[in-house]
Amino acid sequence: MTALTLIISLLCGYLLGSIPFGLVITRAAGLGDIRAQGSGNIGATNVLRTGRKDLAAATLILDSGKAAIAALAAWAVFERPEAAAAGAAAFIGHCYPVWLKFKGGKGVATFFGVSLALSFPLGLMLCGLWLSAAALFGYSSLAALIAAAAAPLLALAAHRPELATAFAVMIIVIFWRHRSNIARLFKGEEPKIGAKKKETDAA
Template sequence: MADFTLALPLAAIAGYLLGAVPFGLVLTRLAGLGDIRAIGSGNIGATNVLRTGRKDLALATLLLDSGKGAIAALGARALAGWDGVDPALAVVAGVAAVIGHNYPVWLRFKGGKGVATTLGVLLATAWPVGGLACLTWLLMAVLFRYSSLAALTALALAPAYAWGLAEPVHVTGFGVLAVLAWWRHRDNIRRLIAGTETRIGHKAKA
């Protein structure tokens, strides 16, 4: 097993760089749809990609964005060896991946909001918590048709789920991710309060 003090910064750096890959932007440009940041919310995530009308690209973005969070966490465990690894290593790498998605160096630190990446981290580091968070998101999305409200609810409840289903390091890490998500969604929160938030499936104009 690699020394933990060496593995921790390596996992954080690798997680950040992986998380910083802007899959939504790359996919929409390859599809000839231009810069996704010029439509809708200006976000590079799956919800804004869906506003182009391309459900296939939105699904691909969702899977890739969540996948990079999961890979960052699982890769950190592999870096140090699977047996007896401190779960903090995977949590730190996962949090770093979300920060990379939200503040990617390649895009002058202007990225997405990290919901899909965070869900990937939850599933990879404490799958029962991740599963409950995903179910919460789905239920809220079906009931209210607001992606932002679904995300805010799911991620706010993740630390509570972790309290009973995971370890203290997960509660702390998921709490950090929840705070980060709420901060990144502050404009959405204002629009939700004002009743002007865009609903899921709405095709935004460029």
């Protein structure tokens, strides 16, 4: 990995990750600005609050897909370190998109997109961990935090230090973006999966 290939991977990954699919899809469907609805988030969870499951599913697929494409494209052109950097940059782009004054989603879908693209078995393990935690505790946000926290350890166990580094960066952002959810969890005020609450959003 050279400085040039790293910069190219980071820049391209960030710009791709910055595409606000949730906003684009809901506007195209005539639902207005998703940021003025529900939690104000551009992620799939808030899109689901419009009552359009199809749009929420499309947002989830596209948000995870853009991160996966960024990582796989860098891997095809360069090497694993650049791929991990591009995936992490796409994740940052989703959370802090330049087109929306750096106000984006919480990054859960893009996190899973990166993990599945760069190590499909590890990505499946993280998805399984999310599902298990969600079923056990009933909180989408808590399940996301648990999966994110486990990611670097699993990457190191799989002898993927470059992926562990990318996950470490994403963990910091995920926990920061979920700070309001964490506060509600400690207070016992976080709604469980299926419950409706205006302020919360985990994707």
